[in-house]
Amino acid sequence: MSHAVTLDQESCEAGGDDDRYLASLHDIRFGKAAIAIAPRLVPLLGKHEERAAVLARLGEACQSVRGDGQIGNHDDSQVRAAVQPTEFAELDALLPGGGWPVGAITELMPEAAGIGEISLVLPALAAIGRAGRSIAWIAPPFLPYPPALVRHGIALEKMLWVQVRDARTALWATEQALRCPAIGAVLAWPEGVDDRRLRRLQLAAESGGSCGLLYRPQVCAREHSPAALRLLLRAAATGLHIDIHKARGGRTHAVVVHPAAAA
Amino acid sequence: MLWLCILLPRHDRAALHNLALWALQWSSQVSPCMPADEDADGARAMALLWLEIGASRQLFGGATALRAHIATGLMALGYEARLGIAPTPQGAALLARAGHDEPVPSLSALRVRLQPLPLTLLALTPAQHDALRSTGLETIGELLAFPAAALARRFGPETSAYLQRLCGERPEPLRMLQSPPTFSSRCEFSGALTDTTALLFPLQRLLAGLQGYLRSLDRAVQRYTLRLEHRGHAATCVQIGMARPTRAAAQLLTLARERLAALTLVAPVQALGLQAQEFLQPLVLQMDCFAPGIQHSEQLQTVIDRLVARLGNAAVQTLRIAADHRPERAWSALAAQPEYSATTTPVTAALPAAGARPGVAELPSLRPCWLLPQPRDIDRPEQLLAGPERIESGWWDGADIARDYYLARGTAGAHWWVYRDLRSGAWHLHGLWA
Numbered sequence: 001m002s003h004a005v006t007l008d009q010e011s012c013e014a015g016g017d018d019d020r021y022l023a024s025l026h027d028i029r030f031g032k033a034a035i036a037i038a039p040r041l042v043p044l045l046g047k048h049e050e051r052a053a054v055l056a057r058l059g060e061a062c063q064s065v066r067g068d069g070q071i072g073n074h075d076d077s078q079v080r081a082a083v084q085p086t087e088f089a090e091l092d093a094l095l096p097g098g099g100w101p102v103g104a105i106t107e108l109m110p111e112a113a114g115i116g117e118i119s120l121v122l123p124a125l126a127a128i129g130r131a132g133r134s135i136a137w138i139a140p141p142f143l144p145y146p147p148a149l150v151r152h153g154i155a156l157e158k159m160l161w162v163q164v165r166d167a168r169t170a171l172w173a174t175e176q177a178l179r180c181p182a183i184g185a186v187l188a189w190p191e192g193v194d195d196r197r198l199r200r201l202q203l204a205a206e207s208g209g210s211c212g213l214l215y216r217p218q219v220c221a222r223e224h225s226p227a228a229l230r231l232l233l234r235a236a237a238t239g240l241h242i243d244i245h246k247a248r249g250g251r252t253h254a255v256v257v258h259p260a261a262a263a
Numbered sequence: 264m265l266w267l268c269i270l271l272p273r274h275d276r277a278a279l280h281n282l283a284l285w286a287l288q289w290s291s292q293v294s295p296c297m298p299a300d301e302d303a304d305g306a307r308a309m310a311l312l313w314l315e316i317g318a319s320r321q322l323f324g325g326a327t328a329l330r331a332h333i334a335t336g337l338m339a340l341g342y343e344a345r346l347g348i349a350p351t352p353q354g355a356a357l358l359a360r361a362g363h364d365e366p367v368p369s370l371s372a373l374r375v376r377l378q379p380l381p382l383t384l385l386a387l388t389p390a391q392h393d394a395l396r397s398t399g400l401e402t403i404g405e406l407l408a409f410p411a412a413a414l415a416r417r418f419g420p421e422t423s424a425y426l427q428r429l430c431g432e433r434p435e436p437l438r439m440l441q442s443p444p445t446f447s448s449r450c451e452f453s454g455a456l457t458d459t460t461a462l463l464f465p466l467q468r469l470l471a472g473l474q475g476y477l478r479s480l481d482r483a484v485q486r487y488t489l490r491l492e493h494r495g496h497a498a499t500c501v502q503i504g505m506a507r508p509t510r511a512a513a514q515l516l517t518l519a520r521e522r523l524a525a526l527t528l529v530a531p532v533q534a535l536g537l538q539a540q541e542f543l544q545p546l547v548l549q550m551d552c553f554a555p556g557i558q559h560s561e562q563l564q565t566v567i568d569r570l571v572a573r574l575g576n577a578a579v580q581t582l583r584i585a586a587d588h589r590p591e592r593a594w595s596a597l598a599a600q601p602e603y604s605a606t607t608t609p610v611t612a613a614l615p616a617a618g619a620r621p622g623v624a625e626l627p628s629l630r631p632c633w634l635l636p637q638p639r640d641i642d643r644p645e646q647l648l649a650g651p652e653r654i655e656s657g658w659w660d661g662a663d664i665a666r667d668y669y670l671a672r673g674t675a676g677a678h679w680w681v682y683r684d685l686r687s688g689a690w691h692l693h694g695l696w697a
Contacts, residue, residue, distance in 0.1 A: 146593070147630040164574060235676025
């Protein structure tokens with residue numbers, strides 16, 4: 001849920017050295033907090049030079065938490081990457097930070113359509129909707145079926161269904177949606193993307209602080225990708241078998257989860 | 264091709280250039296045209312701006328909606344303009360002069376529309392008008408009834424050629440505005456301005472030009488330069504920078520207002536210029552927006568606006584549940600941008616409007632995440648895992664169904680939602696348990 005972060009003079013001046021300040025910026029950056037300015041700073045903001053200085057300071061500090069979504073200048077024990085729990089305990093336990101990376105791209109590579117690849121992300125999507133952010137579906141291959149989504153707790157009014165004419169437009173729309181801080185998750189089925197294109201999407205996700213969930217065919221696993229997390233999905237005897245192909249700041253693993261899809 | 268003509272009374276070249284840059288957001292083909300001689304009166308003293316909207320109108324919800332967008336924009340900038348829409352540039356200009364702002368979509372409809380209009384609306388020289396007047400003809404319809412050869416012989420080849428361009432029988436030679444690599448726009452004042460607040464209105468127009476130009480490129484600026492020109496003094500240059508790239512004219516103006524208010528003028532201002540060179544990816548996240556509640560919905564609206572502008576209103580939708588037992592009708596889609604919803608047909612036009620949203624408890628049994636837009640013919644699945652669920656419904660509207668739905672095992676361990684049509688016995692794939 002959203003909370004307000006107050007930036008006061010001390011923390012502004014302390015800048016990158018103040019833990020609380022960094023945490024605040026981190027929360028602002030990932031859309032968990034709104035910015036509030038301490039009342040005694042308001043007169044300062046009235047004069048444009050000071051205002052510019054405060055904003056520049058904010059901007060610099062944000063740079064230091066940007067990068068790979070982790071706060072800089074701290075030893076490893078304090079490093080926290082922003083995540084959105086998948087709500088599957090066995091998967092969260094294996095993922096760095098304990099969930100879907102926020103402000104980053106995740107690649108989901110299912111062996112076939114209809115093995116539970118959407119149900120896997122629905123608990124997180126429901127949580128994002130409850131937190132007041134929207135979910136964009138960019139040119140899905142089939143209709144995201146409202147009667148099923150509602151059963152999984154998805155708020156339909158938080159969903160945008162975008163249809164496009166061609167793969168290039170789909171990429172453009174994906175990037176726009178990723179860039180928007182009001183959108184917490186973007187699901188897309190990109191075609192013909194290369195490393196450079198993916199990097200653009202990764203930057204867009206960083207700038208918007210959203211979960212970019214890209215569905216790609218399994219052959220793409222052989223290609224290099226800047227995505228923070230790459231998962232190979234196949235049907236298990238019961239449930240969904242997940243191979244963690246790549247996890248930035250974590251290790252590769254395999255796990256079986258049981259989405260409620262075909263229960 | 265469909266042309267929209269903006270007719271502007273008495274404008275200098277610089278203002279027309281700025282307006283042409285502004286218009287680039289609606290069309291990549293924009294052609295500004297100044298009257299040949301400045302002191303002639305009537306139709307020829309009007310400046311013209313042509314936009315080819317045949318290619319872009321669908322993006323903006325049709326020609327009528329696009330005309331409304333442009334008219335609103337011009338009015339907000341304080342321009343008194345008249346608009347006309349026709350398949351030929353001259354036709355559009357003539358309709359604008361006549362005050363007919365309803366789009367005329369085809370050449371045949373244009374001829375019909377021109378029939379009763381007076382000859383005085385034709386864009387001809389006074390001498391050519393005199394020649395026409397001497398014949399006793401009154402309406403354009405009467406004139407067009409003559410064969411082209413007779414018109415050329417009687418009124419000269421120029422009049423004849425103009426009429427052919429008007430009716431689309433001859434192409435119109437237009438000089439298209441080439442989108443410049445950097446932005447530069449200027450506005451001169453008839454009297455020198457001594458107060459910086461007086462600069463805000465002309466600045467607003469220049470910034471609107473910049474915004475339109477940036478929209479056409481899908482770019483934003485992080486800094487721009489204002490150049491205040493004085494007589495007998497070096498120009499004052501004011502650099503205006505922002506925390507984040509933007510192209511919102513209102514935001515650009517707010518920042519400029521602050522800077523200008525703090526400025527002491529060394530001399531009265533004769534002209535105002537605006538220049539921008541560096542163009543960046545637009546960022547929706549604005550660091551200096553401190554209203555958290557409004558922020559999210561504004562940001563969402565911004566992205567919806569952009570998607571709709573490029574993809575069309577019908578492409579950006581929200582989904583609803585509809586109270587219908589037939590799976591293909593248990594949902595509906597609604598345009599995400601409500602202000603245009605009256606002018607577009609949703610993709611799901613065949614579906615009934617969404618009824619009251621049923622609670623989860625009223626929903627039928629489990630449903631798959633993916634629904635196929637059209638059920639696909641399949642052979643009887645080898646492995647049926649659950650079912651049947653019988654759905655018989657729709658007798659009242661003729662689209663009735665009688666089906667037995669099953670959960671089946673598909674390829675690669677996928678779970679399929681299939682049904683057997685109870686009348687034909689054929690099997691169909693209708694959804695995927697994704």
